[in-house]
Amino acid sequence: MTRIGFLINPIAGMGGAVGLKGTDDKVEDALLRGAEPQAKNRAKITLNFLKKSKDLIFFTPSGAMGEDVLREIGIHDVQIVSHPANKTTALDTKIAVQNFIERDVDLILFCGGDGTARDIFDVVGRNVPILGIPAGVKMYSAVFAIDPSTAAKVVLMPGAPSYRDSEVMDVDEEAYRAGELKTHLYGIARVPAAAGKIQISKQVFEESDEERAKGEIARFIHEIMIPDVLYILGAGTTTEGIVRELGVNKTLLGVDAVKNGKTLAIDIDEKTLWALLENGHEIKIIISPIGAQGFILGRGNQQISARIVRRVGIRNIIVVATPHKLRETPFLYVDSGDRVLDAEFGNTVLVVSGYRMAQRKPIYQPQRG
């Protein structure tokens, strides 16, 4: 039996339809503008597929946060873990997740947006895998299935489950409503490896184990690191793996600098980075695409700004990513804030994906479509 912790953020997605770009602290505003709850209907699509399985036990909060929709769909193998009040808050989500952990669930399936993902991640960290049914206004995190029916397919995936790291993103909603997209890498969660969820036979030739792929990338980067060159490493577990191979620690969410196998600075901001450049260091940047859409620049690596990239030179950027990550992003994106620079990246980029191995990936260029 697979133990599923299930929860809905009943208000997720309400802001979008009425142009609020997110629902944090805006529920009443949204309701006033005539918004209707979206999350329940999205969750129903997933649950309709899951109810046919006899191998699932659901743990869920009572009422609108889970129990109601499970009963409506006709799923009765349900254990209630908490009793949120009528007007649910982030705290209710966190209490439910704490209860899921205590009941030893195998997977937390949630229906919501980036905000819900962050609340769950705050409690669960990397201890239990999570999977999102997309229902929010913003879904920049890479923890969501493509759509509700795919979420069901991922849950019902046959064979021993495998997991991968995925970014939870934090979007500044105030700035977003004002028309500015500010996203930050919030954390890295575990999600079921969706690769192989359909037509497993075709995937066997791919690297099946993401950790192994990270090790291969690290081994290769280690091999090609040049003495006396300063390496700026962006956020994420792939770049972290590279530094770990050197035997030193790296901040998971920050940008660090490494030279001759030693850490020079950790969690550096743009200004410090610029100062390093001014010091006349020869610099190379190693970054990994971030978020559900696969951004090389502009999401989670904002410290590496357009002026830094210009100074270092595009040819001195080494992009790294596991085959898993690349399989899920048909295009990569660049959003440095400088459109001319973005265009200079061209139509494709070479991404190191293994030991002495890379993949040629297309970059989405808006003017090209």
Add this chain to the structure above:
Amino acid sequence: MQTKILLDEEQIPKKWYNVQADLKSPLDPPLHPKTQKPIGPADLSAIFPMELIRQEVTTDRYIDIPEEVREVLQLWRPSPLYRAHRLEKFLKTPAKIYYKWEGVSPAGSHKTNTSIPQAYYNMKAGMERIATETGAGQWGSAMSFATMLYDLECTVYMVRSSYTQKPYRKSMMHVWGAECLPSPSTKTNAGRAMLEKDPDTPGSLGMAISEAVEDAASHSNTNYALGSVLNHVCLHQTVIGLECREQLALVDDYPDVVIGCVGGGSNFAGISFPFAGDKLTGKHKDVDIIGAEPASCPTLTKGLFTYDLADEAGYTPLLKMFTLGHDFVPPSMHAGGLRYHGDSPIVSRLVNDGVMRAVAYHQSEVFDAAQTFARTEGIIVAPETSHAVKSAIDEALKCKKSGEAKTILFNCSGHGNFDMSAYDDYYSGKLVDYEYPDELIKESLARIPKIS
């Protein structure tokens, strides 16, 4: 408008052509992996019959094909040469495109051209069993067919990623009575060592060679057979080019461009060596000979021309060839037969000397070409072969630009009937364009202090 150019059975070549006779200077000798001194016939006799060792080193221009071998070759040879009228029309090219169709052999590719003589000479030498390796399964099935004909047992070590990906190749080997094991296996020391190092390895041709060589060296009734790379293998494949030259003569033509795909180099050698000989001897100085290889394993275009091991574990002699390093494990792309870190020493030498040249392609573009070919000429080619198709189309399109009516010949080395999952991946957008990051590697190598 003639489409098929056919020869009679008695026109199957009676001799193989040995391009070593026409090289300006002898090949660099294979070296012993331990002593690094040139190896002699005795070093190879543990795993090869003496006649194949002789063919490996001889500089005689022609070598007789035994009548018993020609009788078997008659099952499918001479293979047809096609004029690709429909492809030419589709491309709107003034070029004339010919392709030699080797997919008519029982195993579906050119590999039987050498598996038959290799099995024959081993049978003559009193061997009872053959141990060999296979990448995509083409060679393994060809060797299974050949050993069956001469009553030999056969064990095939098949690269693990292909073993899972191409189950029907394995089934063919069983039909012809061979044993097929996924490599690395637990049957050999080399295999066990590799599994211990990396239990999830997709395997590689280099690893499988180590296993088969060890198997042969440790059983007195068993010899080893290699499906590509070695000189005698390339020699046996020259029936392809020799027939082509006769077939083109029937329509008063001679190629300006000769193309084959390259993994270990044998099918490319097969179609091109007779023409390379014409070039070396000054009969046709201008023929352009092109080897098409994958961008993910770009041995000829990005490798170094140096001595390297032919296998992973270090059982084989050091060969002077283009190589990406014997520890390089190419990614598991669909053209499994082209996943080899090195290349035929003769092909390498001819590329190094400028007699031939090489191009490298990504997976998705070769499948574009294969689709064009299937939709014009009808044949669904193997992913390996699609590299040659792509190169032929590129050359024909160059002619369209320049207005030249060149004659382009390529080796259509095998069918893709067991590769339909690769085509499915192509249609569902799942093909990955692997690429060897040579710029990064070269930049770092350039900064390594030189040891004098």
